[in-house]
Amino acid sequence: MLCAGPSPGRSLRLQLEPGGVRSSGRRGSRAITVKGAAKRLGIGMASTSSILPTVAEELLKRVKRVYQELSQLTDELLLALKFVFGPAALNALELVDQRSVTLVHSPSGRSLYQVEGSSGQVYHCLSSCLYCSCPAFMYSVLRRNDNILCKHILAVYLCQAMGAYHQLAVSDKQLTSLLLAKDKEAGVTAY
Structure with a gap:
């Protein structure tokens, strides 16, 4: 409610x-x-x-x-x-309410959002190109085309609109390592 x-x-x-x-x-x-x-x-x-x-x-x-x-x-x-x-709205509002969104940015101007999902898993979101590393995005948005966004990306957009996110400044190397570590977890090899 x-x-x-x-x-x-x-x-x-x-x-x-x-x-x-x-x-x-x-x-x-x-x-x-x-x-x-x-x-x-x-x-x-x-x-x-x-x-x-x-x-x-x-x-x-x-x-x-x-x-x-x-x-x-x-x-x-x-x-x-x-x-x-749809249902993603209520779930996204809950993530916003729990302050689960963090903007991670580097000195070069590159940034991404980390969203801690309801399960405790942290997902990476790129709002500029509409991407989230969660399974729901891969299945419902990309594969089945049932939704235009997952709850994590919607939470990012709502947090941007409401100014309700944490910020974390990291070096360019740390940001790169963060993205590569996520790729390795998913079984993707970066070249």
Whole structure:
């Protein structure tokens, strides 16, 4: 259950339904459609397959603006996140809440994000090229094309929008070693 809105004790439950999301809270239950969410966010709808990345990008911009103004996410934004990103949204928000995201950067300007998953495993994410080292990204995003992001990359984007990540400065050599060590764990040999 996520807490959101003007009062800290207020809770909001989200349930995915065909064609939309149903939210329930203290003011009752209401349904919202994809088209309705896009309209509320001020995003025009074309075809769903071509617009989804645009909707996601606009939604993350909106998250940043609202979070800067209110220091929290509104019910409307939580619904829209659940809508656009599905179950990954709730999992990503949990990672953000647990402060599981670290920006690792080197003097040369290279950087990556480390996200500690719910299992305790640390995954490497490159937000600039939409990559995560987790198995869900390999299977659901790349192979099956079921999702546009995994929960780790979404957590990175949410942390960027909300400024809620740790920072770790390392040398270029340390960053390279970090990436190569991860490749060796996965059975990949770097040349």
